[in-house]
Amino acid sequence: MRLSLTSRLSVISALLPALMVMLVVYIGATSWTAWMSLTNSRMLPNNNFVGLRQYQLLFTNDRWITSVHNIVIYGVLFVSLALLIGFLLAVAIDQRVRAEDTIRSIYLYPYSMSFVVTGLVWQWLLNPTLGIQYVLRSWGFAGASFDWIVRPETAIYCLVIAGVWQASGLVMAIMLAGLRGIDDEIWKAARVDGLPKWRVYVSIIIPMMGASFATAAVLLSTAVVRLYDLAVSMTNGGPGIASEVPAKFVMDHLFERANIGLATAAATTMLITVIAVVAPYLYWRARKGELR
Amino acid sequence: MTALAQSLPVARPRKRMTPARWGLYAFILITALYFLLPLYVMIVTSLKPMAEIRQGNLLALPMSPSVDAWIKAWTSACTGLTCEGIRVGFFNSLRILVPSVVISIAVGSLTGYALSLWRVRGANILFGAMMIVAFIPYQVFIYPLVRVFSFAGLGQSLVTIVTIHTIFGLPTMTLLFRNYFTSLPVELFKAARIDGAGFYQIYARIMMPMATPMIVVAVILQTTGIWNDFILGLVFAGRDNLPMTVQLNNIVNSTQGERAYNVDMAATLLTALLPLVIYFGSGRWFVRGIAAGAVKG
Amino acid sequence: MERSNVDITNLQIGFGGLKVLENLDLHVDASEFLVLLGPSGCGKSTLLNAIAGLIEVKGGQIQIGDRDVTWAEPKDRGIAMVFQSYALYPRMSVRKNLSFGLKVARTPQDEIDSRVGEAAKMLRLTELLDRRPSELSGGQRQRVAIGRALVRHAGVYLFDEPLSNLDAQLRAELRVEIKRLHARLGATMIYVTHDQIEALTLADRIAVMQGGVIQQLDTPKKIYREPVNRFVASFVGSPAMNFLRGRIVRDGGPAFIAADVRFDLNGYAFRSLLSDAPAVLGIRPEHIEITGSDHPSAVTARVELVEPMGADALIWCRLTDGTAFSFRSDADIQARAGDTLALRFPAEAFSLFDDQSGQRL
Numbered sequence: 001m002r003l004s005l006t007s008r009l010s011v012i013s014a015l016l017p018a019l020m021v022m023l024v025v026y027i028g029a030t031s032w033t034a035w036m037s038l039t040n041s042r043m044l045p046n047n048n049f050v051g052l053r054q055y056q057l058l059f060t061n062d063r064w065i066t067s068v069h070n071i072v073i074y075g076v077l078f079v080s081l082a083l084l085i086g087f088l089l090a091v092a093i094d095q096r097v098r099a100e101d102t103i104r105s106i107y108l109y110p111y112s113m114s115f116v117v118t119g120l121v122w123q124w125l126l127n128p129t130l131g132i133q134y135v136l137r138s139w140g141f142a143g144a145s146f147d148w149i150v151r152p153e154t155a156i157y158c159l160v161i162a163g164v165w166q167a168s169g170l171v172m173a174i175m176l177a178g179l180r181g182i183d184d185e186i187w188k189a190a191r192v193d194g195l196p197k198w199r200v201y202v203s204i205i206i207p208m209m210g211a212s213f214a215t216a217a218v219l220l221s222t223a224v225v226r227l228y229d230l231a232v233s234m235t236n237g238g239p240g241i242a243s244e245v246p247a248k249f250v251m252d253h254l255f256e257r258a259n260i261g262l263a264t265a266a267a268t269t270m271l272i273t274v275i276a277v278v279a280p281y282l283y284w285r286a287r288k289g290e291l292r
Numbered sequence: 293m294t295a296l297a298q299s300l301p302v303a304r305p306r307k308r309m310t311p312a313r314w315g316l317y318a319f320i321l322i323t324a325l326y327f328l329l330p331l332y333v334m335i336v337t338s339l340k341p342m343a344e345i346r347q348g349n350l351l352a353l354p355m356s357p358s359v360d361a362w363i364k365a366w367t368s369a370c371t372g373l374t375c376e377g378i379r380v381g382f383f384n385s386l387r388i389l390v391p392s393v394v395i396s397i398a399v400g401s402l403t404g405y406a407l408s409l410w411r412v413r414g415a416n417i418l419f420g421a422m423m424i425v426a427f428i429p430y431q432v433f434i435y436p437l438v439r440v441f442s443f444a445g446l447g448q449s450l451v452t453i454v455t456i457h458t459i460f461g462l463p464t465m466t467l468l469f470r471n472y473f474t475s476l477p478v479e480l481f482k483a484a485r486i487d488g489a490g491f492y493q494i495y496a497r498i499m500m501p502m503a504t505p506m507i508v509v510a511v512i513l514q515t516t517g518i519w520n521d522f523i524l525g526l527v528f529a530g531r532d533n534l535p536m537t538v539q540l541n542n543i544v545n546s547t548q549g550e551r552a553y554n555v556d557m558a559a560t561l562l563t564a565l566l567p568l569v570i571y572f573g574s575g576r577w578f579v580r581g582i583a584a585g586a587v588k589g
Numbered sequence: 590m591e592r593s594n595v596d597i598t599n600l601q602i603g604f605g606g607l608k609v610l611e612n613l614d615l616h617v618d619a620s621e622f623l624v625l626l627g628p629s630g631c632g633k634s635t636l637l638n639a640i641a642g643l644i645e646v647k648g649g650q651i652q653i654g655d656r657d658v659t660w661a662e663p664k665d666r667g668i669a670m671v672f673q674s675y676a677l678y679p680r681m682s683v684r685k686n687l688s689f690g691l692k693v694a695r696t697p698q699d700e701i702d703s704r705v706g707e708a709a710k711m712l713r714l715t716e717l718l719d720r721r722p723s724e725l726s727g728g729q730r731q732r733v734a735i736g737r738a739l740v741r742h743a744g745v746y747l748f749d750e751p752l753s754n755l756d757a758q759l760r761a762e763l764r765v766e767i768k769r770l771h772a773r774l775g776a777t778m779i780y781v782t783h784d785q786i787e788a789l790t791l792a793d794r795i796a797v798m799q800g801g802v803i804q805q806l807d808t809p810k811k812i813y814r815e816p817v818n819r820f821v822a823s824f825v826g827s828p829a830m831n832f833l834r835g836r837i838v839r840d841g842g843p844a845f846i847a848a849d850v851r852f853d854l855n856g857y858a859f860r861s862l863l864s865d866a867p868a869v870l871g872i873r874p875e876h877i878e879i880t881g882s883d884h885p886s887a888v889t890a891r892v893e894l895v896e897p898m899g900a901d902a903l904i905w906c907r908l909t910d911g912t913a914f915s916f917r918s919d920a921d922i923q924a925r926a927g928d929t930l931a932l933r934f935p936a937e938a939f940s941l942f943d944d945q946s947g948q949r950l
Contacts, residue, residue, distance in 0.1 A: 195693050228523050
């Protein structure tokens with residue numbers, strides 16, 4: 001249908017907010033951040049071009065290196081554990097168990113809570129003197145130690161525990177939708193073929209669930225780079241800088257430590273990383289015709 | 293015709309509860325306990341007096357339960373410089389929540405509507421671009437946005453935070469409504485146009501009334517997302533409007549001296565209350581929200 | 590290859606309080622091609638799934654090859670099944686689809702290869718063995734599904750509406766292939782469909798089902814010519830049988846009176862005692878003939894509509910009281926709307942049904 005002039009104007013007027021947001025926020029702000037990473041701005045932005053110096057400083061910065069190191073560990077563990085546990089939970093529920101709705105609610109409710117809430121409650125649970133370590137000892141495991149949260153080498157794993165606890169339900173919901181979408185007759189055919197249940201899952205079902213795995217993996221991965229709330233509330237980067245993460249690094253240097261140049265260099269690095277992961281995924285989906 | 297089989301005692305099927313089935317239920321029970329553990333500990337800790345907490349087991353039920361910690365958390369906990377309790381944060385979050393939800397859904401639905409049914413050049417490009425940028429972490433935009441708002445004289449304020457939530461809610465809301473409107477029969481739209489209805493008329497009189505399920509999903513998603521937000525509230529809301537999550541973090545993590553764990557947990561529960569109520573009250577709607585492509589910030 | 594008979598006694602199937610099949614008996618001979626025919630919801634798929642072991646029964650007995658399999662798992666029943674939606678494993682090649690069940694059952698590799706090769710040759714799949722289901726057409730996919738059943742060398746092959754998802758031409762092609770397969774293998778086959786043409790062309794015997802009950806179990810010819818009740822008569826045969834409502838009178842007859850027309854019943858093989866009663870006369874369009882108006886039992890009718898159908902034509906007429914019926918004639922017939930024709934209704938071709946019960950008289 002050809003649009004009249006009034007229609008055309010109306011559509012444009014309706015799309016104006018989106019256009020403005022795209023231009024000003026997404027393109028504009030991103031460009032400015034990238035520009036500032038090439039300057040030596042400290043507390044206030046300036047336009048003194050210094051090339052890639054900030055990036056050199058960045059990648060020799062202890063705190064940043066620790067952050068990257070941490071986020072990689074967190075990312076790998078978080079995504080793989082959440083996918084695994086979420087998948088197992090979905091398979092368990094798919095077995096036509098009683099009280100399915102209640103069980104599903106229990107698995108998914110953590111996802112409805114804020115990262116801050118999650119971080120604080122797990123901080124309390126992992127409290128070395130009064131938390132789980134104490135419980136284990138009071139049950140008779142005299143030498144039990146679970147003080148990971150105050151030890152530099154293991155603090156990051158505590159973040160993983162809390163994150164997986166929160167996100168497994170989400171993965172379960174996505175996987176369950178995928179499982180339920182599988183044609184009933186495939187199950188029947190497998191039964192007639194005499195395939196044991198585990199074999200059906202491994203050889204037939206899992207290969208069919210590529211799309212669900214991909215969706216879940218992408219959602220989890222984007223949550224990884226954004227990790228901030230959880231780190232702040234649970235350990236605040238500590239002990240020391242042992243559980244620093246890139247997002248926190250950027251925020252700290254933008255506001256408290258007043259080093260805009262360094263912070264924006266870090267932010268731009270995060271941006272490039274995200275695009276490197278997301279772009280191929282979106283391209284793959286667009287090619288499959290899902291993203292029109 | 294072969295002779296029919298004699299009525300031998302027929303072997304009944306084995307009982308439904310095979311060892312495998314027991315194992316399944318055991319797995320479900322253990323994992324369910326693992327997920328419920330923090331909630332249980334939160335509740336139990338918040339009801340114990342500090343003496344019990346210091347001596348006792350994290351998992352033990354309170355011997356002399358009291359709601360003192362809750363009252364303290366609500367009315368007199370210290371959130372930084374003031375000690376007015378977390379109720380301040382609660383009302384702040386509410387004041388941020390309502391306009392943000394309303395405006396972000398209004399703008400998102402209008403944008404989704406425009407991109408779905410009206411064939412404009414570049415609509416697909418705009419939509420595609422919005423989908424890509426939704427993945428980018430906030431840290432990339434935060435500083436320029438801070439500068440823009442202070443330049444505009446708005447600084448850190450209620451208006452600012454509501455605008456920010458609208459901006460960052462736009463991709464998800466647009467995705468939601470666009471997908472929904474494209475799933476409706478296009479004949480409806482064509483009939484309306486033949487009847488002479490204009491762009492905004494169709495939106496207001498036909499499309500939005502039909503979009504009730506999506507509006508419910510959108511409200512749930514936005515309410516949960518905005519209430520649970522920490523970083524945006526921290527940066528853009530201003531000292532007088534800090535949301536509950538920020539105040540909560542202050543209460544717990546910036547106390548000097550001994551921590552009042554029961555007050556901490558009470559405050560935490562209070563903050564988690566609204567989303568939990570929505571979650572448990574909304575049944576399948578929450579899951580529908582996830583299925584509709586929620587990209588949580 | 591084993592060819593098993595199937596014996597079902599007193600079968601009861603229900604879900605919750607709902608009874609789907611009750612006291613159902615069925616015997617299928619070895620090497621027989623039995624079709625379960627009926628409309629949706631008549632219980633035919635339920636029965637097939639019960640034979641396969643995919644549904645639990647509440648009572649009764651199922652025997653395959655003289656072995657009681659009422660509680661056996663599908664894989665232990667000596668059956669193989671072909672599904673409506675093909676149910677091929679999407680991420681496996683055709684070869685893998687065919688061989689996977691055998692591999693899991695630890696069949697020796699050379700045995701697997703020989704069976705797969707044999708099935709592929711029989712169904713013309715040899716060039717497609719390395720393709721994936723998504724790269725195949727509907728007809729090819731269904732042949733793979735049949736192949737997957739064949740390699741099991743089962744005693745009974747079960748087909749659950751396998752051609753329903755195909756377009757008309759493919760359906761006709763595959764129908765012939767299935768018939769050829771049966772002729773070649775001599776295997777016992779139980780086939781579910783709602784398409785009466787498939788039933789008539791493929792079956793050695795047809796079990797027409799409605800409401801969980803087998804209405805008639807007979808050869809296609811008998812079902813077509815001597816339907817046992819009104820339902821079977823109307824379900825089988827296209828174009829559909831004509832039904833005229835009226836009364837039977839024994840005076841000066843026997844005869845059937847409808848719309849002031851007297852249809853002579855001499856020559857009709859009655860099954861029950863003759864009595865004056867309301868009844869329904871059924872006659873197929875191809876059995877009504879045009880005759881001279883001087884013929885003793887000629888019936889006059891007005892032509893309403895002529896439907897040319899290629900090789901012949903379907904003429905729609907009305908009796909004097911407005912009762913409508915159709916009859917089949919040569920394509921060259923000169924009749925037009927408004928013409929009057931004299932027709933002969935031969936009693937040997939009638940099917941008389943009781944007006945109340947629908948049973949054949």
